[in-house]
Every structure is written in structure tokens, then in C-alpha cells.
Amino acid sequence: MTADASLTFAYQPNAAPVAASERAARLVDPVFGRVFTDHMAVVRYSDDKGWHDATITARAPLTMDPASSVLHYAQEIFEGMKAYRQEDGRTALFRPEANARRFQDSARRLAMPELPEAVFLESIERLVKVDSDWIPTSDGGALYLRPFMIASEVFLGVKPSAEYLYMVLASSVGAYFKGGAPTVSIWVSQDYTRAAPGGTGAAKCGGNYATSLVAQAEAIRNGCDQVVFLDAVERRYVEELGGMNVFFVFDDGSMATPALTGTILPGITRDSILTLARAQGIEVREEPYTIDQWRTDAASGRLAEAFACGTAAVVTPIGSVASPEGRFAIGDGTPGQLTMRLREALVGIQRGTAPDANGWLRFLD
Incomplete structure (x- = not known):
């Protein structure tokens, strides 16, 4: 052809x-x-x-x-x-x-x-x-x-x-994380933002990643694996990690992820997770979620799990979140059950070990 x-x-x-x-x-x-x-x-x-x-x-x-x-x-x-x-x-x-x-x-x-x-x-x-x-x-x-x-x-x-x-x-x-999918720790960037309204946040361009590197280096200095950015206007709303989208899983079995408002990359893995979760009858909301809510919900137990997702690592459980205000754990700090169930469902489709109900695979042979 x-x-x-x-x-x-x-x-x-x-x-x-x-x-x-x-x-x-x-x-x-x-x-x-x-x-x-x-x-x-x-x-x-x-x-x-x-x-x-x-x-x-x-x-x-x-x-x-x-x-x-x-x-x-x-x-x-x-x-x-x-x-x-x-x-x-x-x-x-x-x-x-x-x-x-x-x-x-x-x-x-x-x-x-x-x-x-x-x-x-x-x-x-x-x-x-x-x-x-x-x-x-x-x-x-x-x-x-x-x-x-x-x-x-x-x-x-x-x-x-x-x-x-x-x-x-x-x-x-090979596998992005050797030996499975461990939890990662997240640093909340205070001084840097990834994108602003009207900017290039929804585009996949090198400049977005270049500006995230100083914040990622800060995360590593503070003993964390990844950085998460807040919105550029109010510095309150969680947007995405340096290279992955983020999801929150609550104790009632529902999920939430920041809405695509032009400052967040519309991840294909993100969209796949939304589709798979809803097919399983899980309520998934695309809505604003503040860092204060994240901290409060984690402390009360309302937030049971959190994970990041992207092409490279597929689904990565988040175990803890840190900032100058301190550190808090997500659940018991280990990979959550729903997180891993969704990961296994997605990987199964990609590897051909689970039915591809959405026709996502394009075969070359």
C-alpha cells in the first residue's frame, strides 16, 4: 500500500x-x-x-x-x-x-x-x-x-x-520498571508550571518536556521519582506529571482525572484507561482536583489509590506525595487493586492475551 x-x-x-x-x-x-x-x-x-x-x-x-x-x-x-x-x-x-x-x-x-x-x-x-x-x-x-x-x-x-x-x-x-510496577513517589512543584492557558500544554512538543526538567531535577533532589505540576493560574489544581497523566481512585470505587482544558496532554493511554474503566462499570469523572483535596482525601482514607499513565510505563502506581509542607502516603503505599486490574486489562489487549473489544490493535502480518 x-x-x-x-x-x-x-x-x-x-x-x-x-x-x-x-x-x-x-x-x-x-x-x-x-x-x-x-x-x-x-x-x-x-x-x-x-x-x-x-x-x-x-x-x-x-x-x-x-x-x-x-x-x-x-x-x-x-x-x-x-x-x-x-x-x-x-x-x-x-x-x-x-x-x-x-x-x-x-x-x-x-x-x-x-x-x-x-x-x-x-x-x-x-x-x-x-x-x-x-x-x-x-x-x-x-x-x-x-x-x-x-x-x-x-x-x-x-x-x-x-x-x-x-x-x-x-x-x-524492555519493561520500563524491572520486576513489575512498583509505586513511585511524587514531588509537587511549587515554583514551576508545565503549561498555561493558551500555551502548548496540549501539544506533544519538546519544549514542554524541556521546561519540566528543572522541576524533575528538584524532585530527585528531594528523594522523589517524578514531579507533578499544578495549574499556572491559581497554583492549586493538579494537572499532570512531567510525562504522564494522573488518576485518582476513591473508596467508593469511583475514579477521577483532571479534565482536558488545553493545558494537559490528551494521553492515548489516559483515553484507553477511561474507556476500559467505564466498560467495567466504574464511574470516572473528568474534573478539577486540588492538591489540598489530594492531601486531605489521602489522610481521611477517601482516596484509596492514585496512579500515573503513559506509553512508556503504561500504568504506574503512586505510593506517596511530597512537598515543602511534608509527605503523605496513598493508601498503604503499595500498588492498589483497581490500579493493577486496569493495568493488566490494558497490557492484556496490547499483548494479545485479552479480547480487543474496541478494535485498538492494528496488525501488520
């Missing part, structure tokens, strides 16, 4: 691929984001040509002019997704159409051209098929995919670039 009548992906195989024995050694216990496959997908864009030069080619360094627009004005967006080996041996992507649509949403916010959904999907599928031997067979193993787009015009004026480079990298990954 081709994306449309005018764009065909050429295939230029890597002339020196990693030897099978070396690849097997790298896949024994791959560190997240460190092991890369032999190939990458590349598509170029210019105002005069549109999308062109679609290629699956050998992964190699980029040669860039130091005046490339992305290096100065940060027009850059990306996605994160995974390809999974199913129990029957087939390979499947999880909700790639949702990633394609979010990629378009991010592009609009950053004044970048929208990549057609068909091109996005074909770039992913062709790369995964070419490098399918890089999917680890270990428990929790997957092929992490990183589609991204950067402004490549050589020009120092402040304006949307006239040229762009879209690429997809593939990285072999």
Missing part, C-alpha cells in the same frame, strides 16, 4: 546491519531509549513540493546547517508509541490512528504542516516490518517508536519554516 497516489516509500536497506548475534545480545536486557534498530523512516516537506522523498533507509546521523530553524525557534513535535509481538507471533500496533491525529493537532499548534494520517501510518508500518527482528521476546519487551518532525529551513527570521523533516526512529525496549 502507498499513502496516496503521489507518495511512495522507497526502501534503501542498511548496507551494514547489526549482526544477528550482536542484535540478540543487545535485546537481552535493553535499557529504555538506548538500543536502536538498523533503519529509520524519512519524509521531507517544503511549501513548494509538499510531502516528498519518502524513504525507509539506514539509520544514520543527520547533517544540519547551524541556521536550521528548529535550532533557534524550536518548531518540533513528536509522538511515542509501541509495536508488540503477540502470543500468536503476529506484530501489532496499539491505536496508531490516535497517534496520527494527535501528531496533526500538535503540528497545527506549532504552525507546522499536518502530515496525512495515511503517510504517518505507512511510515510506522513499513519501518516495523523491516526491523521486526528487533522486537524483544522478553517479558514486557516491545519496539518503541518515535515519530518526530523538525523545522529544517536554513533561515534566521522569526516565521514558520518553509521546510520540514519528518522521521521515525525505532528502539528496542
Whole structure:
């Protein structure tokens, strides 16, 4: 298949691929984001040509002019997704159409051209098929995919670039947390915010993550694993972690998560959790939730569990929350039953061990 009548992906195989024995050694216990496959997908864009030069080619360094627009004005967006080996041996992507649509949403916010959904999907599928031997067979193993787009015009004026480079990298990954899903500790950022109304909070762009790093470093200095941000206006409402959405589970069996108001990334894992929970008859509210409520509900026992979710770690139980005002535990500090039930339900669909009632898997074989 081709994306449309005018764009065909050429295939230029890597002339020196990693030897099978070396690849097997790298896949024994791959560190997240460190092991890369032999190939990458590349598509170029210019105002005069549109999308062109679609290629699956050998992964190699980029040669860039130091005046490339992305290096100065940060027009850059990306996605994160995974390809999974199913129990029957087939390979499947999880909700790639949702990633394609979010990629378009991010592009609009950053004044970048929208990549057609068909091109996005074909770039992913062709790369995964070419490098399918890089999917680890270990428990929790997957092929992490990183589609991204950067402004490549050589020009120092402040304006949307006239040229762009879209690429997809593939990285072999194991379980994000070794030995299961332990609880994580969260630091409440007091001095930094992730996004403000009218900003880029709902877009998946590198700038959002760059601004979160100083707060993440602060969390680590205070003995915590992750940081959670409050809203930029009142500094009261919980929004999201540095790279994950957050959910709250109450003693009556209901759940809540901050509403998408434009300052929070609309996570695909978040949306999947909402769908699975409601299918199980769980009441899930999308509503504001303050840090004071979080502290009070944890102390009273009304809040039974809390968890974060995202592509990399899927579902991560939260065990404690800290700030300059002190630390409080969530429940007994261990992974909650509902949290783990939802995690197992989602992972089961992704791995092909549970029914895919929503048609989320896209098979490549």
C-alpha cells in the first residue's frame, strides 16, 4: 500500500546491519531509549513540493546547517508509541490512528504542516516490518517508536519554516520498571508550571518536556521519582506529571482525572484507561482536583489509590506525595487493586492475551 497516489516509500536497506548475534545480545536486557534498530523512516516537506522523498533507509546521523530553524525557534513535535509481538507471533500496533491525529493537532499548534494520517501510518508500518527482528521476546519487551518532525529551513527570521523533516526512529525496549510496577513517589512543584492557558500544554512538543526538567531535577533532589505540576493560574489544581497523566481512585470505587482544558496532554493511554474503566462499570469523572483535596482525601482514607499513565510505563502506581509542607502516603503505599486490574486489562489487549473489544490493535502480518 502507498499513502496516496503521489507518495511512495522507497526502501534503501542498511548496507551494514547489526549482526544477528550482536542484535540478540543487545535485546537481552535493553535499557529504555538506548538500543536502536538498523533503519529509520524519512519524509521531507517544503511549501513548494509538499510531502516528498519518502524513504525507509539506514539509520544514520543527520547533517544540519547551524541556521536550521528548529535550532533557534524550536518548531518540533513528536509522538511515542509501541509495536508488540503477540502470543500468536503476529506484530501489532496499539491505536496508531490516535497517534496520527494527535501528531496533526500538535503540528497545527506549532504552525507546522499536518502530515496525512495515511503517510504517518505507512511510515510506522513499513519501518516495523523491516526491523521486526528487533522486537524483544522478553517479558514486557516491545519496539518503541518515535515519530518526530523538525523545522529544517536554513533561515534566521522569526516565521514558520518553509521546510520540514519528518522521521521515525525505532528502539528496542524492555519493561520500563524491572520486576513489575512498583509505586513511585511524587514531588509537587511549587515554583514551576508545565503549561498555561493558551500555551502548548496540549501539544506533544519538546519544549514542554524541556521546561519540566528543572522541576524533575528538584524532585530527585528531594528523594522523589517524578514531579507533578499544578495549574499556572491559581497554583492549586493538579494537572499532570512531567510525562504522564494522573488518576485518582476513591473508596467508593469511583475514579477521577483532571479534565482536558488545553493545558494537559490528551494521553492515548489516559483515553484507553477511561474507556476500559467505564466498560467495567466504574464511574470516572473528568474534573478539577486540588492538591489540598489530594492531601486531605489521602489522610481521611477517601482516596484509596492514585496512579500515573503513559506509553512508556503504561500504568504506574503512586505510593506517596511530597512537598515543602511534608509527605503523605496513598493508601498503604503499595500498588492498589483497581490500579493493577486496569493495568493488566490494558497490557492484556496490547499483548494479545485479552479480547480487543474496541478494535485498538492494528496488525501488520
